[in-house]
Amino acid sequence: MKNLDSQIIRPTLLLDKAKCITNIETMLAKAQRSNTRLRPHFKTHQSAQIGEWFKERGVDAIAVSSMKMAEYFANNGWKDITVAIPINVREIGLINVLASKTQLNLVVESREAILFLQSELEHAVGIFLKVDTGNKRSGIPAEATGSIRLLVDLMKESDKLNCKGFLAHTGHNYQAKDQAEIHKNHSKTLLALNELKDIFRKEIPEIEVSLGDTPACSISEEFYGIDEIRPGNFVFYDIMQYVLGSCDEDQIAVAMACPIIARNIDRNELVIHGGGVHFSKEYLEADDEGTKLYGSIVRITENGWSGILGGGYLASLSQEHGIIRCSVELFDEFVVGDLIGILPVHSCMTANLMGRLMTTEGEWIETMNSKQ
Amino acid sequence: MKNLDSQIIRPTLLLDKAKCITNIETMLAKAQRSNTRLRPHFKTHQSAQIGEWFKERGVDAIAVSSMKMAEYFANNGWKDITVAIPINVREIGLINVLASKTQLNLVVESREAILFLQSELEHAVGIFLKVDTGNKRSGIPAEATGSIRLLVDLMKESDKLNCKGFLAHTGHNYQAKDQAEIHKNHSKTLLALNELKDIFRKEIPEIEVSLGDTPACSISEEFYGIDEIRPGNFVFYDIMQYVLGSCDEDQIAVAMACPIIARNIDRNELVIHGGGVHFSKEYLEADDEGTKLYGSIVRITENGWSGILGGGYLASLSQEHGIIRCSVELFDEFVVGDLIGILPVHSCMTANLMGRLMTTEGEWIETMNSKQ
Numbered sequence: 001m002k003n004l005d006s007q008i009i010r011p012t013l014l015l016d017k018a019k020c021i022t023n024i025e026t027m028l029a030k031a032q033r034s035n036t037r038l039r040p041h042f043k044t045h046q047s048a049q050i051g052e053w054f055k056e057r058g059v060d061a062i063a064v065s066s067m068k069m070a071e072y073f074a075n076n077g078w079k080d081i082t083v084a085i086p087i088n089v090r091e092i093g094l095i096n097v098l099a100s101k102t103q104l105n106l107v108v109e110s111r112e113a114i115l116f117l118q119s120e121l122e123h124a125v126g127i128f129l130k131v132d133t134g135n136k137r138s139g140i141p142a143e144a145t146g147s148i149r150l151l152v153d154l155m156k157e158s159d160k161l162n163c164k165g166f167l168a169h170t171g172h173n174y175q176a177k178d179q180a181e182i183h184k185n186h187s188k189t190l191l192a193l194n195e196l197k198d199i200f201r202k203e204i205p206e207i208e209v210s211l212g213d214t215p216a217c218s219i220s221e222e223f224y225g226i227d228e229i230r231p232g233n234f235v236f237y238d239i240m241q242y243v244l245g246s247c248d249e250d251q252i253a254v255a256m257a258c259p260i261i262a263r264n265i266d267r268n269e270l271v272i273h274g275g276g277v278h279f280s281k282e283y284l285e286a287d288d289e290g291t292k293l294y295g296s297i298v299r300i301t302e303n304g305w306s307g308i309l310g311g312g313y314l315a316s317l318s319q320e321h322g323i324i325r326c327s328v329e330l331f332d333e334f335v336v337g338d339l340i341g342i343l344p345v346h347s348c349m350t351a352n353l354m355g356r357l358m359t360t361e362g363e364w365i366e367t368m369n370s371k372q
Numbered sequence: 373m374k375n376l377d378s379q380i381i382r383p384t385l386l387l388d389k390a391k392c393i394t395n396i397e398t399m400l401a402k403a404q405r406s407n408t409r410l411r412p413h414f415k416t417h418q419s420a421q422i423g424e425w426f427k428e429r430g431v432d433a434i435a436v437s438s439m440k441m442a443e444y445f446a447n448n449g450w451k452d453i454t455v456a457i458p459i460n461v462r463e464i465g466l467i468n469v470l471a472s473k474t475q476l477n478l479v480v481e482s483r484e485a486i487l488f489l490q491s492e493l494e495h496a497v498g499i500f501l502k503v504d505t506g507n508k509r510s511g512i513p514a515e516a517t518g519s520i521r522l523l524v525d526l527m528k529e530s531d532k533l534n535c536k537g538f539l540a541h542t543g544h545n546y547q548a549k550d551q552a553e554i555h556k557n558h559s560k561t562l563l564a565l566n567e568l569k570d571i572f573r574k575e576i577p578e579i580e581v582s583l584g585d586t587p588a589c590s591i592s593e594e595f596y597g598i599d600e601i602r603p604g605n606f607v608f609y610d611i612m613q614y615v616l617g618s619c620d621e622d623q624i625a626v627a628m629a630c631p632i633i634a635r636n637i638d639r640n641e642l643v644i645h646g647g648g649v650h651f652s653k654e655y656l657e658a659d660d661e662g663t664k665l666y667g668s669i670v671r672i673t674e675n676g677w678s679g680i681l682g683g684g685y686l687a688s689l690s691q692e693h694g695i696i697r698c699s700v701e702l703f704d705e706f707v708v709g710d711l712i713g714i715l716p717v718h719s720c721m722t723a724n725l726m727g728r729l730m731t732t733e734g735e736w737i738e739t740m741n742s743k744q
Contacts, residue, residue, distance in 0.1 A: 008462070009460075009462045009463055010438075010440070010462065010463065043692070065691055065692040066382075067382075068382070085633065085645065085692055085693060086633040087633065088381075088382060088631045088633050088645045089631070090380070090381045090382065090709065091381055091382060093381075109634055110634060110635065112707060112708040112709070113708055116708075116709065130634075136639065137688075137690065137695065138634045138636070138693065141638075259460045259461070259462050262458040262481050262502075262510045262511075263482065264510070266513075267508070271458065273438070273460045276652065276654070276721055277721070280648065280652060281652060281653050281654055281721070282653055318543065319415055319437055319721070319724075320437040320438055320457055321457060321509060321510065323509065335484060336461065336482050336484040336485055336488075337461040337462065337484070349648055349649070349653070353725070368743075369743060371740075371743065
């Protein structure tokens, strides 16, 4: 095996395959313990190769966040795909193609979308009604059972719309102040989905309820009545999850390796090639003054990376440059041309931008966003 | 010509070619008036096709923000390319390839980078010393003439390092509170570059100074002593530039067309397919309470888009969803399946993510980020 340092020319997203596999196996074990199906959300990695690591461990159902992503994974052998975003009716052409060859599950939340599908679907699909349990992004409020019943009844008028149950996303867990708040949000979602299951058990004989978000699926052990969980980010984790308490530092399976292109000794700043087009501009507030943190610093080692280094953080990003603010000690460790590692704030966005990843063994992993 | 609406299936970055050409011609006319060279920064569009629109108008020198971008444009016939970011010494292989076939200009700011190039360059390149006139991202402080002289002298020891002069970026204009502050920052950069030119005229016989940022190049008419300007964003402009006063609303040449996938009548919110993977997560603060604005709203018309609609804005983004907060009137205008237009906050980041653009005539424009 060659030294990693010698293989990296420009900003490179490193993947520690062993950590990634452990993350997959840990979540699978939790799903099995909880008697629920793991339907991993593949929006984080968007990679057929990484998908295989799930398949080898018995996973056969996935969630994705766009119809194009459904197409990519269908073309890579996946047969049970939930597109976990309210349908875009303009994509009916692709919906019909995919519905002809996979178990395609769609998410709807409006009468208009159901009427459209009744008119335009050429093949049967599964339908999950999106319910909102406090996230306030999309979905019918879970307590609006009258409105929900109207939609359930409406679906009975078509043999192509097979209502499967309810789907929720406790996305507000990302704004949680502490783990207690994540537990509270999660409990509310659990309760709401179980209530809906009770109410609609007769109308929907094989009713299922599905929830998903990495914070709750990582932190909680309580999934009573839940038929499937759809976490995505756990495959890589990142600094946002670490700060939320969803993972330990050594579960973070990706790190950006960036070349140092300049040093400013007056400000103890290292300038890296690595900017918004690599990391995205997602940040965390590092203190009460609103100091922005775009990533934490690690040392790139022969075959991976170190623990998080105190005394430095990725403090700003422009299109291609990043600035690492350092202690004197950290600053003095690095010269122009060295690599430095950065654990990203939001690995989904970083992986989406980077397109492909290099394992710590030096092999390239392709994704649906790999460039020509 | 077909109606635009009928051609758009999923989030699509629309380009108004006529506005874009006018932006190019306006900046070219200003450069000519000011007796300075326009070396447009192509990081905004990253497109060989759009590059041709400059070439047809006499532009033959460009700036880029990465060596890969230099390679792409060199492969598309460009012969005079400045890579306007401190060099990444790990890319010496590609540097030598490009230096063998183009006038390649590199940016350095450290003794280490110069010594490295002296040892490793196989062909002559132009060198600009990066100076900092207040941006505090990278560069030697423009007033540190002793340090600058050491580097200029060091370059004389190699016949492959052809010192061409000084390059500055008044990037702090993006944090300016008003146009007066942009003028002030710009004047400081002008003064600093002219002073350096005076001091080093003997050591660097054909000395040139280069500055670039869209706000100052758009707002100012004063470029005394400046040999070239390197604005980039002006080719498209965006809401950030509009708020800074760099452009009028009708100069913004790109708009995202996004399908509406859900409506929440309780909150007057429209949910679009269009998220951080399309727009990036760049935002502006819309008020003193820190309300985040991720884009302004327009109506998609038969062959373009309307002026900015009051009463609504893109208020949040997750990976694939966006939420538009609306007045009742605006909310009532749209149904699920409609398109809505969004002027992006930062067109460079949006164009980089989208990979290709559709002109308002319905033709696709490819970029170096077009996906397979």
